[in-house]
Structure formats: C-alpha cells, structure tokens
Amino acid sequence: MVHPAEPEFQQALNELSTTLAPFLAQAPEYKKALEIVQIPERVIQFRVLWEDDQGRPQVNNGYRVQYNSALGPYKGGLRLHPSVNLSILKFLGFEQTFKNALTGINMGGGKGGSDFDPKGKSDNEIRRFCNSFMAELSRHIGKDTDVPAGDIGTGAREIGFFFGAYKKARNEFAGILTGKGASWGGSFIRPEATGYGLVYFVEHMIAHVRSTKTFNSASTLVSISGSGNVAQYAALKAIELGATVISLSDSKGALVRKHTNGEYEGKGLTKEIVLEVQELKAKGGLLSSVRVEGYEFVPGKRPWALLPRVDIALPCATQNEVSGEEAEALINAGVKFVAEGSNMGCTQEAIDVFETSRIQGGPDAVWYAPGKAANCGGVAVSGLEMAQNSQRLTWTPQDVDSKLAGIMSNCYQNCLSTAQRWIKEEEGVLPSLVAGANISGFIKVADAMRAQGDWW
Structure with missing residues (x-):
C-alpha cells in the first residue's frame, strides 16, 4: 500500500518492508501479515476544547492510534507538539508495535497526542488542556486495554494532570498511565x-x-x-x-x-x-x-x-x-x-x-x-511499571536497573541472532541490526496475530 499523504508513516513502512524482503523471500507466507499489520486496528480523533488564562476558548486536535494489540494492551506515548498529525502518530505507533515486541514484555503498540504546544503555557492552562484531553481519552484506555505514557512535551507535570483527570472521571486508581510519580504508582529508573x-x-x-x-x-x-x-x-x-x-x-x-x-x-x-x-x-x-x-x-x-x-x-x-x-x-x-x-x-x-x-x-x-x-529501554521499564502496578508493589532502583540491563541484552542478542539467521553476509561483515530488529519484532507480532486468527 502507498500512503502519499503520510510521509513519515510511508518512510517507516518502506524501511520495514525493505529490510523484511530477504526474510519474506524465504518465508513468503508472511507477506499477508505485512499487508495486514500496517493498518492500525483503531484510530481515534477528537476535539480538545480548553480555556486559556484570559478566559478565551482554545481548541486543538486530539488523537490516539491503537495500532496493534496482538501481544498485549496498546502501549505508547502521548506527544504534545505543534507538529503532531496522523502521519507522525501512525509512524510512531507502527514502530512502537515492533519495538514493544523486542522488549519481551506483553505489550501491543499505540501512540497518541495533540498539536497542543505546552511551551509558553501556564501550569493552569496546561492543567485545563489535560483535563479536557483526558475527558475524551478516558473512554478508550484502561490498564488492560491501552496504557499511554509520556513523550515529547509530556513530562511528569502532564502525566500527573492526565492521571488526576482520569481518576476523577472514572473514580478509580488504576495503572492507566506510566511515567507516574514514584509515590503514586511510578517506577524507579523510568x-x-x-x-x-x-x-x-x-x-x-x-x-x-x-x-x-x-x-x-x-x-x-x-x-x-x-x-x-x-x-x-x-x-x-x-x-x-x-x-x-x-x-x-x-x-x-x-x-x-x-x-x-x-x-x-x-x-x-x-x-x-x-x-x-x-x-x-x-x-x-x-x-x-x-x-x-x-x-x-x-x-x-x-x-x-x-x-x-x-x-x-x-x-x-x-x-x-x-x-x-x-x-x-x-x-x-x-x-x-x-x-x-x-x-x-x-x-x-x-x-x-x-x-x-x-x-x-x-x-x-x-x-x-x-x-x-x-531505545526500547524506556517502554520496557514502562512495562515493568505496569507489572508493579498490578502487584501494588514498588521495586528498588537496583532491581529495575538490573531488569533493564537484562532486557537490553536480550533485545540485542535477538536482533543479532535473527540477522545472522536470515541475512546472508560476506565473511567478516557485521550483521545488520536494523534487519535483525525488524525481522525479529515482525515475526513475533505476526505469529501472535496468526494464532489469534488475524491472518492465515
């Protein structure tokens, strides 16, 4: 498929498709999986109406791209930046799907955000925006459905405002966001x-x-x-x-x-x-x-x-x-x-x-x-935060850092061994980590989709 109106997404798709080519030549049955996985399961777009400090109404676009849930709940950040559009969020959600697969933790892929710019805004303006954004997003997320995180423009302050708005709207204290404060459900080392x-x-x-x-x-x-x-x-x-x-x-x-x-x-x-x-x-x-x-x-x-x-x-x-x-x-x-x-x-x-x-x-x-x-370490520790939330426990910084190091080691070894298996190189040439990462993540997602009846 060609997506000329979505250049960032098209770039990500082309990069994946090109590096998958040697693998697909040897395992052609997976071509159908590539055709299916590139289409997100769900795209949510909504209006975010908020009030500035002068009492004037302001409006922004809000998005959540729920890309793929074959391996677990949708997982990916919320980006707040003027450049945010569907092409960028689709590219990020698409990449997130395979990145999350490489962590070895049961997480699907998603991404969201808004073209709202936190720069130059007061804390009260940001809080009002976050409340309005979460009033709509809260209908579509949950600890076993979709667990957003921070991203560009979404730091500890914004995560706090988002979490508070969700808690008030849904009347529940749940691990529906990662990157939370350490004293209220967050993880050390995140x-x-x-x-x-x-x-x-x-x-x-x-x-x-x-x-x-x-x-x-x-x-x-x-x-x-x-x-x-x-x-x-x-x-x-x-x-x-x-x-x-x-x-x-x-x-x-x-x-x-x-x-x-x-x-x-x-x-x-x-x-x-x-x-x-x-x-x-x-x-x-x-x-x-x-x-x-x-x-x-x-x-x-x-x-x-x-x-x-x-x-x-x-x-x-x-x-x-x-x-x-x-x-x-x-x-x-x-x-x-x-x-x-x-x-x-x-x-x-x-x-x-x-x-x-x-x-x-x-x-x-x-x-x-x-x-x-x-860079999958960030979402990996988000996955560890979800695990801690499920147990109502907080692991020590040393425990989390040790698990992070282990996850990165496993990710590297998977990329290396997958490249060595599927890509034939001249003797003495370093394996292609980009091919190894793409093929390894893709196989894991595609196999889960096939087991669940999404392609055959």
Whole structure:
C-alpha cells in the first residue's frame, strides 16, 4: 500500500518492508501479515476544547492510534507538539508495535497526542488542556486495554494532570498511565530508562567488535543530540562509565566542544553541567544560555557535521535528525557506532550510508542500531511499571536497573541472532541490526496475530 499523504508513516513502512524482503523471500507466507499489520486496528480523533488564562476558548486536535494489540494492551506515548498529525502518530505507533515486541514484555503498540504546544503555557492552562484531553481519552484506555505514557512535551507535570483527570472521571486508581510519580504508582529508573538502555545496548555492540563492552575511557568520544530526557540520561550514563561527551543540542542549535585544527580543547561535559541542562530544560530554557568552558553554541545546527572526531553517535532528539550528508560527515569524523535514542532518528539516506559502510567492512565499518531496538529501554521499564502496578508493589532502583540491563541484552542478542539467521553476509561483515530488529519484532507480532486468527 502507498500512503502519499503520510510521509513519515510511508518512510517507516518502506524501511520495514525493505529490510523484511530477504526474510519474506524465504518465508513468503508472511507477506499477508505485512499487508495486514500496517493498518492500525483503531484510530481515534477528537476535539480538545480548553480555556486559556484570559478566559478565551482554545481548541486543538486530539488523537490516539491503537495500532496493534496482538501481544498485549496498546502501549505508547502521548506527544504534545505543534507538529503532531496522523502521519507522525501512525509512524510512531507502527514502530512502537515492533519495538514493544523486542522488549519481551506483553505489550501491543499505540501512540497518541495533540498539536497542543505546552511551551509558553501556564501550569493552569496546561492543567485545563489535560483535563479536557483526558475527558475524551478516558473512554478508550484502561490498564488492560491501552496504557499511554509520556513523550515529547509530556513530562511528569502532564502525566500527573492526565492521571488526576482520569481518576476523577472514572473514580478509580488504576495503572492507566506510566511515567507516574514514584509515590503514586511510578517506577524507579523510568525517567532514566531510555537513555540508560541506549548506552547498555551500545555496550553490547562494542563488545561484539572489540571484546569489551565498556565505555570506560576518556578517549571514547560520544556525540549526543537533543537535551531532553533521553539525551540527558544517555550523557549521564556515558559520563558515569568514563567516556567523554562532546555535544548536546536543542531546536535552536548545538552545544559542541571547541576544536582547533582537528584537536579538541578543554574537557568533556561533566555530570554537573548535564544536571544544569536538566534543570534548565525543566523550566523551558534554551541550551544557548548554558555557559561551558571549552564549548560553543552553534545556532541553527545539529552536532553531526561540526565535530572533527567522533567514536559513538547517539541521535536523541527527534525523527529524521541525521541526513545522508551528516551521516557522511560522521563517517569522515571516524564514527564506529551509531544508535538511535530517538525514533527514526536517521533519514533513509543516512541509514543507507551507514549500512553501506557496514557491508564494505574493514576497520572503518560503521555499525548502526535502529531506535526500535536501541531505545526500547524506556517502554520496557514502562512495562515493568505496569507489572508493579498490578502487584501494588514498588521495586528498588537496583532491581529495575538490573531488569533493564537484562532486557537490553536480550533485545540485542535477538536482533543479532535473527540477522545472522536470515541475512546472508560476506565473511567478516557485521550483521545488520536494523534487519535483525525488524525481522525479529515482525515475526513475533505476526505469529501472535496468526494464532489469534488475524491472518492465515
């Protein structure tokens, strides 16, 4: 099927279909499953009417795409951003379906949100919007039906408002959202999970190539984009392990380490600087206001083409944030590992550049990991939060972090072994993690759909 009016969704569908081709050639009976799984089970669209601080009515679009429930309740975030539309939410829900499958936890895929922009709004305006949004969404979700979470624009404040509105509307205290506060049903490590899990996944990639999975060298240069939740905790974990973080970014530009004639000045970002960025972003501030010795803010740019040397690149901002040209720049800078903390962070052109480098092999080969595998730690801990809610228990941070590390290890091993089974490569060529992730997630979802009579 072709979806010309939905470019983001079409991109995600094309990427999956292309990498599934070698598998489908060997198992053609699964072609019908691909035709069926690309259509969401349900799309809900509604009006969100709310009142601003001047007493004037404002209106936004609200959405929930309930994509696939073959493996469990629909699970995926609520995005609040002016760019939100059905194409973006369908792409995200489609990706979420296979990402959730890779966690090994019984969760289906979904996504939702609104074109409402929390930036510049007062707490009272955001609360009124959340109350109105949840008044409609509460009809369609439940702890065994659909369990949304946070996403871009939906942080702890918004989750709290959404949960309170649901509780009042339905008169029940239930685990119908994840990302809740630790004292009222949330899980430890949930804020950190996507960024931590991303680093854990890359550790396994490094171990496969170099027989060690540690970041524990200051000479390991890690470039990160974004400065939100995922970027913050990926940076903190990389710093904790001993690597050097050389960039962050936001929608206005990139904060990058200064260099002269290809040699870096000063030191990497410290934990204290990242925590300062975290506090700044919690207040809606801009990265350009952060002053760091040895770093400069470059307006209107992403970090990828600004750095002379990079070992590991972690796109953690938003979709399509690495272009083909920027992928070439990263290769010229010596990058060896690229793993997406954002969903579909690389354009298809960038993926093609990285995959071509991998296939060519040799010491300069780049190994790329797609977001549906590398960043599944966030939704994995959301699944663990659902389990804790069902038991009315709270596990320790150490327990949750240990389970997260195990989930990321299993996800990596599944992607690796699936690629090795279904994709024939030249001797010495690294397996395609993007193919491994897509095939592994797809088979799991398709087999569950077939068992339930959704295709035959």
